[in-house]
Amino acid sequence: MSDLEPLLSPETLGRLERLELVTRKIFRGQLKGERRSRRKGQSVEFADYRNYVSGDDLRFIDWNLYARLDKLFLRLYQEEEDLHFFALLDSSPSMMFGQPTKFRFAQKMAAALGYIGLCRSDRIKVEVLSDQNLPPAAALRGKGNLWKLLRQLELLPTTNHTSLEAGVKKFCVRNPGKGIVVLLSDLLDKQGYQNAIRALVARQYDVYVIQIFSPEELEPELVGDLQLIDCEDGDRADISVSPRLLERYKATLQAFVGDIRQFCSRRGIVHMTCSTAQDIDQLVASYLRSRGLVR
Numbered sequence: 317m318s319d320l321e322p323l324l325s326p327e328t329l330g331r332l333e334r335l336e337l338v339t340r341k342i343f344r345g346q347l348k349g350e351r352r353s354r355r356k357g358q359s360v361e362f363a364d365y366r367n368y369v370s371g372d373d374l375r376f377i378d379w380n381l382y383a384r385l386d387k388l389f390l391r392l393y394q395e396e397e398d399l400h401f402f403a404l405l406d407s408s409p410s411m412m413f414g415q416p417t418k419f420r421f422a423q424k425m426a427a428a429l430g431y432i433g434l435c436r437s438d439r440i441k442v443e444v445l446s447d448q449n450l451p452p453a454a455a456l457r458g459k460g461n462l463w464k465l466l467r468q469l470e471l472l473p474t475t476n477h478t479s480l481e482a483g484v485k486k487f488c489v490r491n492p493g494k495g496i497v498v499l500l501s502d503l504l505d506k507q508g509y510q511n512a513i514r515a516l517v518a519r520q521y522d523v524y525v526i527q528i529f530s531p532e533e534l535e536p537e538l539v540g541d542l543q544l545i546d547c548e549d550g551d552r553a554d555i556s557v558s559p560r561l562l563e564r565y566k567a568t569l570q571a572f573v574g575d576i577r578q579f580c581s582r583r584g585i586v587h588m589t590c591s592t593a594q595d596i597d598q599l600v601a602s603y604l605r606s607r608g609l610v611r
Contacts, residue, residue: 321416323427323466328597335432335600335610337401339496339522340584399438400455400495402521403430404487407444407474409547410504414530414592421528421592422500423469428600429498430465432610434458440465441491444472445483445501452490477548480505480512488519497521498609502528503576506548510579523585524609527576531593533569536562 324332368377368388376390403426405411411419430440440456442465456465478486480501497516503509503525516523538557545552555561573589580587586607590599604610 323424323469324431328428329431329462331597331601332428332431333435335605336436337399337429337433337438337496338608338611339399340608399433399436400493401430401433401438401440402487402491402495402497403440403442404484404497404499405442405444405472406480406483406499406501406503407446407472408477408505410502411528412474413547414532416592418502418528418530418592419474421590421596422526423472424596425500425526425590425599426498427466427469428596429604429610430456430469431459431462432600434462434465439495442468442472443487443490444474445478445480445487446473447478447482447486450486450490479507480509481507481515484512484515488515492519494520495522496524496609498524498526500526500528502533504548509576513580513583513585517583517585523580523583524607525576525580525585525587527573527587527589529589529591531591534591536565538562 368390378389378391381387381389405419405422405426407419411417411422426442430442433440434456437457440461441453443450443453453468454464456468480503484499499513499516501509505512513523513525541554541556543552543554577587586609588603588607590603600610
């Protein structure tokens with residue numbers, strides 16, 4: 317996989333069409349969709365009965381059941397609804413690291429999840445973290461808008477120096493609706509990730525955090541005396557690489573990821589880690605399915 321490859325291959329599209337995005341919360345959709353809602357509505361497909369309560373619509377009383385049991389029951393019908401899905405991509409300088417870059421990997425993941433939603437007539441939006449007053453991205457709906465989704469992703473601005481917190485808060489202001497939010501980021505921000513995630517939770521989104529690393533970050537192949545330069549703020553550090561230093565680095569990285577996972581778990585957020593070396597098809601079809609984001 318490289319930055320020159322298309323976001324989605326024809327083979328990938330065929331496999332994604334069989335999947336569906338899943339939300340753990342009940343949201344009231346604005347348009348009729350193609351997914352089964354956990355709410356009971358007024359479609360043509362029968363779902364269940366419940367006891368009549370004063371004030372209920374008399375048109376939905378099952379009079380045949382009343383004649384047999386001498387009790388009033390309402391017929392409930394399965395309602396279909398659309399789902400709002402937001403892919404929020406971190407475009408900070410650290411996301412431009414690797415080959416393919418972490419940002420390109422995030423674009424591919426957003427394209428795959430977005431296409432799954434389009435196939436189910438969900439409302440799809442893709443945005444980048446930015447502290448600028450950007451207009452809300454256009455919501456897309458239906459398979460015919462795949463080309464618009466891919467074009468939106470390809471045209472997303474990059475190397476934005478905003479903090480996670482500032483970018484997420486701007487996103488929440490631009491998108492007051494409810495739905496699934498998938499945050500695609502490495503979460504490498506010296507100001508921290510906590511307030512950004514808290515902001516998403518406060519808006520009652522169904523939040524998934526996909527933390528992206530490059531293979532070089534997970535298994536660095538460094539030797540000798542080096543000067544490391546922070547691509548975010550230009551900070552420099554002189555180091556002498558040794559096996560012991562690499563062990564400390566891996567332990568620190570593992571602790572960092574573990575802290576994020578615990579922080580998310582306490583707030584009902586699913587946290588996942590991915591490497592840019594992994595295959596998008598496999599990640600979506602198996603890993604994301606096992607974590608409950610798709611089925």
